[in-house]
Amino acid sequence: MKKSMENIGSGQAQNQPENTARRQFMVGSAAAGGGLVLGMHLPFEIAPGIAPAAAQGAAASEINLWVVVRPDETCVIRIARAEMGQGTLTGLAQLVAEELECDWSKVATEQITPGQNLARKRAWGDMSTSGSRGIRQSHDYVRRGGAAARTMLLQAAAEEWKVPVGELSVANGVITHAGSNRKTSYGKVATAASKLTAPDPKSITLKPIKDWKIAGKPLRRIDGTMSKLNGSKVYAMDVKLSGMLHATVRECPVFGGRLVSFDDSKVKGMPGVKKVFRLNDITVAVVADTWWRAKKAMDALPVVWDEGPNAKVTSASIDAHLRTGLTSDDAFADINTGDAIKAIAAAPRKVEAVYRAPFTSHTTMEPMNCTVRLTADKAELWIPTQSAEASMAVLSSSSGMPLDKCEVYAMDLGGGFGRRIGSQDVVRQGVAIAREFPGVPVKMLWTREEDQAHGLYRPIAMARLSAGVDAQGKLAGLHVRVSGQSINAFANPAAIKEGRDRRQLQGLWDTLEGDAQIGYTHSNLRTEYAMRNTHLPVGPWRGVNTNQNGIFLECFMDEVAKLANRDPLEFRRELMSERPKHLGVLNAVAEKSGWGKPLPKGVFRGIAQFMGYGSYSAAVAEVSVSGKGEVKVHRMVFALDCGNYVNPDQVAAQIEGSVAYGMTTLHSEISVDAGRVVETNFHNFRVMKIAEMPKVEVVLPVTGDFWGGVGEPTICVVVPAILNAIFAATGKPVHNLPLSKQGLTLV
Amino acid sequence: MFQLNINGRVHKVDAEPDTPLLWVIREQVGLTGTKYGCGVAQCGACSIHLNGEVVRSCLLPVSAVKPGDRIVTIEGLSRDSSHPVQKAWAELDVAQCGFCQSGQVMAAAALLRKKPKPTDKDIDEAMSNICRCGTYHRIRAAIHRAAGTKTAAADVATDAGNTTV
Numbered sequence: 001m002k003k004s005m006e007n008i009g010s011g012q013a014q015n016q017p018e019n020t021a022r023r024q025f026m027v028g029s030a031a032a033g034g035g036l037v038l039g040m041h042l043p044f045e046i047a048p049g050i051a052p053a054a055a056q057g058a059a060a061s062e063i064n065l066w067v068v069v070r071p072d073e074t075c076v077i078r079i080a081r082a083e084m085g086q087g088t089l090t091g092l093a094q095l096v097a098e099e100l101e102c103d104w105s106k107v108a109t110e111q112i113t114p115g116q117n118l119a120r121k122r123a124w125g126d127m128s129t130s131g132s133r134g135i136r137q138s139h140d141y142v143r144r145g146g147a148a149a150r151t152m153l154l155q156a157a158a159e160e161w162k163v164p165v166g167e168l169s170v171a172n173g174v175i176t177h178a179g180s181n182r183k184t185s186y187g188k189v190a191t192a193a194s195k196l197t198a199p200d201p202k203s204i205t206l207k208p209i210k211d212w213k214i215a216g217k218p219l220r221r222i223d224g225t226m227s228k229l230n231g232s233k234v235y236a237m238d239v240k241l242s243g244m245l246h247a248t249v250r251e252c253p254v255f256g257g258r259l260v261s262f263d264d265s266k267v268k269g270m271p272g273v274k275k276v277f278r279l280n281d282i283t284v285a286v287v288a289d290t291w292w293r294a295k296k297a298m299d300a301l302p303v304v305w306d307e308g309p310n311a312k313v314t315s316a317s318i319d320a321h322l323r324t325g326l327t328s329d330d331a332f333a334d335i336n337t338g339d340a341i342k343a344i345a346a347a348p349r350k351v352e353a354v355y356r357a358p359f360t361s362h363t364t365m366e367p368m369n370c371t372v373r374l375t376a377d378k379a380e381l382w383i384p385t386q387s388a389e390a391s392m393a394v395l396s397s398s399s400g401m402p403l404d405k406c407e408v409y410a411m412d413l414g415g416g417f418g419r420r421i422g423s424q425d426v427v428r429q430g431v432a433i434a435r436e437f438p439g440v441p442v443k444m445l446w447t448r449e450e451d452q453a454h455g456l457y458r459p460i461a462m463a464r465l466s467a468g469v470d471a472q473g474k475l476a477g478l479h480v481r482v483s484g485q486s487i488n489a490f491a492n493p494a495a496i497k498e499g500r501d502r503r504q505l506q507g508l509w510d511t512l513e514g515d516a517q518i519g520y521t522h523s524n525l526r527t528e529y530a531m532r533n534t535h536l537p538v539g540p541w542r543g544v545n546t547n548q549n550g551i552f553l554e555c556f557m558d559e560v561a562k563l564a565n566r567d568p569l570e571f572r573r574e575l576m577s578e579r580p581k582h583l584g585v586l587n588a589v590a591e592k593s594g595w596g597k598p599l600p601k602g603v604f605r606g607i608a609q610f611m612g613y614g615s616y617s618a619a620v621a622e623v624s625v626s627g628k629g630e631v632k633v634h635r636m637v638f639a640l641d642c643g644n645y646v647n648p649d650q651v652a653a654q655i656e657g658s659v660a661y662g663m664t665t666l667h668s669e670i671s672v673d674a675g676r677v678v679e680t681n682f683h684n685f686r687v688m689k690i691a692e693m694p695k696v697e698v699v700l701p702v703t704g705d706f707w708g709g710v711g712e713p714t715i716c717v718v719v720p721a722i723l724n725a726i727f728a729a730t731g732k733p734v735h736n737l738p739l740s741k742q743g744l745t746l747v
Numbered sequence: 748m749f750q751l752n753i754n755g756r757v758h759k760v761d762a763e764p765d766t767p768l769l770w771v772i773r774e775q776v777g778l779t780g781t782k783y784g785c786g787v788a789q790c791g792a793c794s795i796h797l798n799g800e801v802v803r804s805c806l807l808p809v810s811a812v813k814p815g816d817r818i819v820t821i822e823g824l825s826r827d828s829s830h831p832v833q834k835a836w837a838e839l840d841v842a843q844c845g846f847c848q849s850g851q852v853m854a855a856a857a858l859l860r861k862k863p864k865p866t867d868k869d870i871d872e873a874m875s876n877i878c879r880c881g882t883y884h885r886i887r888a889a890i891h892r893a894a895g896t897k898t899a900a901a902d903v904a905t906d907a908g909n910t911t912v
Contacts (some may be wrong), residue, residue: 682789
């Protein structure tokens with residue numbers, strides 16, 4: 001049982017050169033084996049779950065859930081979370097290896113499948129990867145897993161040598177008994193260790209973080225780096241199975257519309273086309289022997305849609321709908337300290353502004369796809385997913401196959417950003433297609449156009465903010481009204497309690513609960529939310545609602561500071577005395593950026609701070625704006641306090657990445673015309689490229705007494721810091737995005 | 748039937764003449780390192796070398812490829828992942844999800860062949876490939892590292908090491 005478990009999982013094993021070499025062999029054999037390659041179907045398969053067991057080596061010993069040791073001293077660390085570029089796999093392995101005291105150069109990893117997790121009553125815990133939770137919600141039990149395995153390996157050596165285990169020491173997987181000058185290794189005692197009873201995890205004392213040697217260090221990634229650079233990494237889009245067919249789908253372009261009819265006589269005779277059919281009330285599917293042929297037939301297929309009640313909706317009509325929420329009396333107040341409205345009314349100077357943050361899309365580089373094979377007694381799914389267990393649940397419910405006869409091979413994702421966590425819409429479609437071809441694997445791949453048109457968009461939001469400033473230039477009161485679409489109303493209505501959807505105020509909460517606390521306290525403070533839903537499907541998008549709320553609060557803060565004739569940094573500091581960690585990153589970024597010191601002519605600074613995902617972020621942007629409205633971001637400095645840094649270099653990489661992801665929203669939005677999404681591909685959904693990328697510097701202040709997230713937190717300060725620098729440069733606040741709405745262009 | 752020289756091997760493939768080279772490479776030849784990202788030559792995930800020039804293969808019909816043309820895909824860039832671009836990318840841990848990186852590496856290798864010591868401006872102009880993980884900062888540094896022009900490579904080292912951990 002133990003060995004076969006490893007073999008199943010290690011189809012996805014990564015990291016070590018031998019695994020890369022195996023993939024190279026398998027991919028290479030396509031070219032080598034077929035000096036002249038003929039026909040459509042290749043005589044081999046590339047997919048996890050079906051890799052030949054012989055390739056994995058024999059006699060591996062499972063010490064516990066997290067650690068498998070091979071006779072060649074390789075320590076295989078099990079990973080239950082998804083890797084989509086964010087580096088979680090490497091960080092989790094570092095945490096286990098730290099406690100295991102193994103040789104880092106001999107660490108390999110393997111992905112746990114949800115079928116394996118289910119078979120062991122979810123012993124590996126939650127497998128979902130979103131909300132920057134991959135490490136911060138599993139660091140404790142994976143470290144205990146590594147420590148328990150170390151204890152068992154030492155115990156096995158002690159029993160073999162008949163010495164007290166307390167007399168042994170271990171380093172880099174080598175166990176030493178100093179008294180008798182004997183040495184052995186993990187590989188040698190693994191079999192004996194695997195038969196021992198595991199210690200109670202609660203009895204284990206974890207290493208003090210100050211003693212870390214592997215965790216906390218900027219080690220190189222181990223998720224198959226070279227395989228990403230030589231073409232051998234197999235993404236879900238690359239899965240090949242014997243006899244596999246290919247599908248593509250088209251869903252009614254207007255949300256809420258439906259499929260009336262299609263004329264398959266036009267495409268049935270096209271080369272390779274196997275089937276054209278109604279997948280459900282809103283979707284038509286084409287299946288062919290290659291994807292290109294399926295796509296070509298779909299392009300040629302005449303389809304009649306009933307576009308339904310939303311066919312006349314436009315971005316302008318959506319904006320008008322949201323605007324009603326800026327002043328309506330249906331909002332609820334979340335923070336309501338003192339009387340902000342009265343204090344503002346009484347203040348000698350006041351300012352009010354309306355901000356808008358539009359819809360945007362995830363646009364993962366790997367378009368939505370999955371491969372499904374349904375046989376009489378098994379349902380299998382290959383998919384890039386942020387939640388393999390959610391994927392398996394939908395595989396089961398939509399195929400009718402009980403969970404214990406389902407399996408999901410969760411492939412490393414070609415980007416996730418929140419798109420691949422929630423609805424599992426792709427799985428439903430993949431199963432509906434595979435049902436038409438029993439026993440035959442079918443890979444469904446969306447076109448980029450389908451991907452843009454049927455996203456789970458970051459919800460649109462507006463905010464009306466007002467503030468008063470007293471005679472001393474201090475804040476008299478602040479009132480924030482957010483109006484916009486609710487993710488929960490679309491995806492999880494049960495989370496809305498008594499009609500109050502607090503989630504849309506993420507980052508403006510007054511307590512630490514929820515991990516997104518507002519950075520300011522004041523005696524007159526009021527935050528409100530008015531729900532204004534649209535017909536677009538919405539979902540979490542890297543940073544979720546901290547993005548919109550970060551822009552609203554932090555940009556408005558600069559408007560208030562200007563009214564008060566105060567420095568934006570000083571003005572913020574005054575309101576942050578009760579928020580030491582927020583203040584800590586603000587001060588760190590101010591110092592590192594040289595806030596207040598002279599800049600080259602024409603360059604201006606903007607600053608912002610915000611909290612999300614349990615971590616504290618601040619940024620300073622240095623920006624120039626030309627007479628033609630060309631915005632150049634020269635340099636950004638970030639401070640992120642996520643408590644403990646498992647891999648500082650990967651933390652820096654996530655911050656760098658958040659800059660590009662955030663800055664794309666300066667270029668582009670998802671807009672709506674005739675009920676459908678306008679931005680269908682990269683020609684009209686402009687994505688930030690290398691030429692616009694600023695220099696990025698990172699400061700990681702040490703506090704070390706908590707575990708915060710990394711993948712998302714900094715994105716919410718990227719845009720407000722830049723917009724505040726534009727405000728400083730032009731004197732005009734930026735109230736709307738993308739920048740083109742105000743005659744500006746990012747260059 | 749088309750005859751294609753890919754990575755030094757001749758493949759005979761049966762495909763409609765308008766089939767993009769990308770899909771012939773992926774589906775008929777079976778080399779999946781070259782990615783589909785947009786299908787409209789905007790993102791660069793499908794970048795290959797055609798007679799030494801970087802080309803986006805998703806819009807190039809297979810019928811436009813002549814029998815004598817030399818096609819190199821990411822799998823054929825080097826025998827053992829030893830191309831200076833691949834090495835520099837690995838040393839700086841450029842890749843995050845990695846999906847776009849085949850195309851990024853091919854574009855960078857073509858740039859360096861033309862301009863062995865590219866300036867930042869050269870990089871801005873040549874590297875129009877899209878990366879949604881946002882690895883641009885390190886791509887720039889890795890190109891300089893591969894070229895032996897150290898400037899930005901030092902930047903990344905400074906930034907990543909700029910932690911007080």
